[in-house]
Amino acid sequence: MQQQCGKEMPAISRNPGFSRRFPPAQVCLSRRFSGAASRAATRALARSEPVSTVEVEALLDLIKWDSSGLAVAIAQDVDTGAILMQGFVNRDAVSATIASKRATYFSRSRRSLWTKGETSSNFIDVVDVYLDCDRDSIIYLGKPDGPTCHTGADTCYFTRAADILQNKPLIGENGLATSTLYDLERVIQQRKSEPDGKKPSWTKRLLQDQKLLCSKIREEAGELCKTVEENEGRKRTVSEMADVLYHSMVLLAAQDVKMAEVMEVLRARFSQSGIEEKSSRGRSSS
């Protein structure tokens, strides 16, 4: 059912960490549109609109706009750090993003504002906006509602220059630009999908043998602690933490859990001082 906008409705705030990170805005936009609503009406409603306040204008005045009145805006996943997409913004686009908390850009070809997700419904819920030192480049730190790229890929960056240079076939999402933790997650996932063979990889063996996996996780946690207890030095700590992470991530893969989900929980907890609260509960009950 289509929601109606009204001043009395609360601002959208799906992200638990949002209120801490980003001031509220008195703008209401319904999240999803379906049924009788026409595509055009959907787009019109889904597009975020700029809102002018003294504070927002002061912020916009700080940005160094180029001769066309534009700056670069990069949308980044707040939980994984993945760069989702990049576009250009004008004053209205930044203002609309701040007001609606949805990543909004200025299309240079269509000469108009567009909110990421206005046609796909895969919005990027912005929890923080950052300017660079020159104030001509912006990060929209946010949480994507779904795949960001129009191709269906999680991010728009899936074409590796190395593959082109080596005349390799372009491999779609497997080639996503990701940082180490999520590269590791992908490697483990690849091992998981390998067919059962005579000589399974160590990761595959862990995935097939729950007892072995759990004994390794307990062992590695103990070894991490030993680096402190027996004063083994920080280099050992680095190495043992890597072991704890790897083995725990194999368990996540076994349970079909994504590291991004863990990050989302951590963000919700520590943005509400929940870590302190939760751990206190654990402490008193233990």
Add this chain to the structure above:
Amino acid sequence: MQQQCGKEMPAISRNPGFSRRFPPAQVCLSRRFSGAASRAATRALARSEPVSTVEVEALLDLIKWDSSGLAVAIAQDVDTGAILMQGFVNRDAVSATIASKRATYFSRSRRSLWTKGETSSNFIDVVDVYLDCDRDSIIYLGKPDGPTCHTGADTCYFTRAADILQNKPLIGENGLATSTLYDLERVIQQRKSEPDGKKPSWTKRLLQDQKLLCSKIREEAGELCKTVEENEGRKRTVSEMADVLYHSMVLLAAQDVKMAEVMEVLRARFSQSGIEEKSSRGRSSS
């Protein structure tokens, strides 16, 4: 001592994962300059130069350059996912980056190439280059040699729009745009630097009591395993993994270990199938 360039010298390859991710280039550039070398000579030598090959030209032909012959290039930390900086590139800048494996840009104001680090020596060692779906936006995935920003901050993105909107004082590096894991690391670090008080936070208590910290890490690892052993469901797995991560990261903070160091070790291991190898060793000895 200043190195001399020669065709017989191997390409620079400090990053263990590099050879896997990015094809070698026959370009030699010395890494550091000091002593008698003049600043100008240093800059000239430190600046990467484009190299034209059939493969590189084919890649450059794929990029959708704007009317000024430019595209956007975002430098991202391969280990932490942090966006380090953003600049513009022309054909020569991308070609020079591929050849030298150092992030190189085109300065729109000076109308010339510049390699990040040519004056500061804080280069960004590029391990992978990605194009977006429209092929007009590029990621330089790399490892920074030191702080990227000319201000000395780790990245150029340390100005929070929320602080400006709320008229808060701008807090420098504390305001760095970081994703959840590194936000958590910062929160723990903040707790660590809190003065000892009558009611220390839970994090502070863990930092002060090694026995308590280690017992919590072992306990949480056990609880993570229990989610599989006792079939508690994936939601419990997410929650317990968050606990394992948080408590392990408190131990890292106690040892002055940065998560980025752990990531670097993981990258070195799995890019050489080292996880398999290392774990096999662990297996045979256990």
